[in-house]
Amino acid sequence: AQKVTQAQTEISVVEKEDVTLDCVYETRDTTYYLFWYKQPPSGELVFLIRRNSFDEQNEISGRYSWNFQKSTSSFNFTITASQVVDSAVYFCALGGSGGGADGLTFGKGTHLIIQP
Amino acid sequence: DAGVIQSPRHEVTEMGQEVTLRCKPISGHDYLFWYRQTMMRGLELLIYFNNNVPIDDSGMPEDRFSAKMPNASFSTLKIQPSEPRDSAVYFCASSFTPAGGYYGYTFGSGTRLTVV
Numbered sequence: 001a002q003k004v005t006q007a008q009t010e011i012s013v014v015e016k017e018d019v020t021l022d023c024v025y026e027t028r029d030t031t032y033y034l035f036w037y038k039q040p041p042s043g044e045l046v047f048l049i050r051r052n053s054f055d056e057q058n059e060i061s062g063r064y065s066w067n068f069q070k071s072t073s074s075f076n077f078t079i080t081a082s083q084v085v086d087s088a089v090y091f092c093a094l095g096g097s098g099g100g101a102d103g104l105t106f107g108k109g110t111h112l113i114i115q116p
Numbered sequence: 117d118a119g120v121i122q123s124p125r126h127e128v129t130e131m132g133q134e135v136t137l138r139c140k141p142i143s144g145h146d147y148l149f150w151y152r153q154t155m156m157r158g159l160e161l162l163i164y165f166n167n168n169v170p171i172d173d174s175g176m177p178e179d180r181f182s183a184k185m186p187n188a189s190f191s192t193l194k195i196q197p198s199e200p201r202d203s204a205v206y207f208c209a210s211s212f213t214p215a216g217g218y219y220g221y222t223f224g225s226g227t228r229l230t231v232v
Contacts, residue, residue, distance in 0.1 A: 035221070045207060045223040091159065095221075102172070103149055103161035104221070 002027045004094050006107035013082055014115050021077045021110045023092030029053075033095040034068065034075045035104065040088040048090075051075065079112075087114045120224035122208050128230045134196040137227045140189055141210030145220065150183055150193050151207040153226070159207070165191065198231045205229070 003026040013019050025034065036048040049059060051068055059066045063080045079086055089111045093104040121140040129135050141148045149164040163173040168185045176183070180199070185191040195202055205228050211221040 037223075043205065043228070044225045045209075047222060050221065093159075103151075103164050103175075105161075106159040108158045 002029075002032075002094050002096060002105040004092050004105055004107035006090075006092055006110050008110045009108070010111040010113065012113040012115060015084055016081050018078060018080050019082050019112065021079075021090050021092075021112065023075045023077065023107060025073050025075065025092070025094045027094060027096065029097040031097045035093040035095065036066065036075075036077050037091045037093065038088045039091065039109070045091070048077075082112075082114045084114045084116050087112060120208055120210050120222050122206075122224035122227050124227060125225060126228045126230075128232065129198055131199055131231055132197045133231075134194065135198045135202075135229060135231075137193040137206050137208075137229070139191045139193070139208030139224060141191070141208070142212075142220065142222060143189065145210035145212045145222075147211045147213055148185060148191050149209040149211075150191070151209065151223075153205040153207060154203075162193070195229075198229075200231045203230050 005024045008022055011019060032053045034051045038046040038048055049066055056068050056070055065078045067076045075092060089109045091109045092107045095104050096102045120142055123138045127135060146167050147164060150162040151159050152162055153159045160175060162175045163183045164171055165185045168188055181195055183193045193206060205226045207223050207226045209221060209223045212219045
C-alpha cells in the first residue's frame, strides 16, 4: 500500500522567511512519481511539480525548490523569501508504477500561513 | 486549452435528491479521475477511467455513487439518493500517459456539494 505523510499540519511564518514543507512517502514500487500541489483559499488544486523516482536531482523554480532523497523517502518543498500570496494548503502526492493508471495518493496537506 | 472543466461549481441539494456532477477533461487526455475532498478523509480517489472505460471503482463509497464516461470529452458522477455525509468538494482530473508518467495531471476547479 502507498502512503504519504505530511507531519506538519500548519506552519505560520512571517513574510520573507524561508519555509520547508516536509513530505515522507511509502511505496513498494521501484518506479513511482511524486507531486506537489497548491490549494489556495479559492479551492482549486494547482500543479507545482512532478518528479519520477529515477530523477533524484533537486529542482529549483524561482523561489520554490524541491529536495528529493530516496534514502529517506522524502520529497521536501522549500519556499525562499516567502510572500503572503504563498499562503495556501500544500499537498504532496504519490503515484505508483502504473504511470498514471492508478490515481494519486495524497498526504493530508500542510496549511501554510504567511503573515505580513 | 481551457483545462479540466467541472460543473456546477456549487451545488446545494436536499437529502434524498439525485445529484449529478459533470466533468470535461482536457482534449487528448486518456485518463480521467474523480476525487473527493473532505476535512476528515482528505483527498481520496473514487474512480478512474482509461479511454472511457472504468478501470478501478474501489474508492466509490457506496452503491449510491455511480460514474460514467460516455465519450472522451465528458464524464458524470451521480449520487442517488444523496445524504448529508456526501457533502464535500468533488474534483475531476485528467492526464495523458503515452508510456506512463502522469503527464499533464490536471485538476478541475471542483464542485462543492452541500446536502442539507
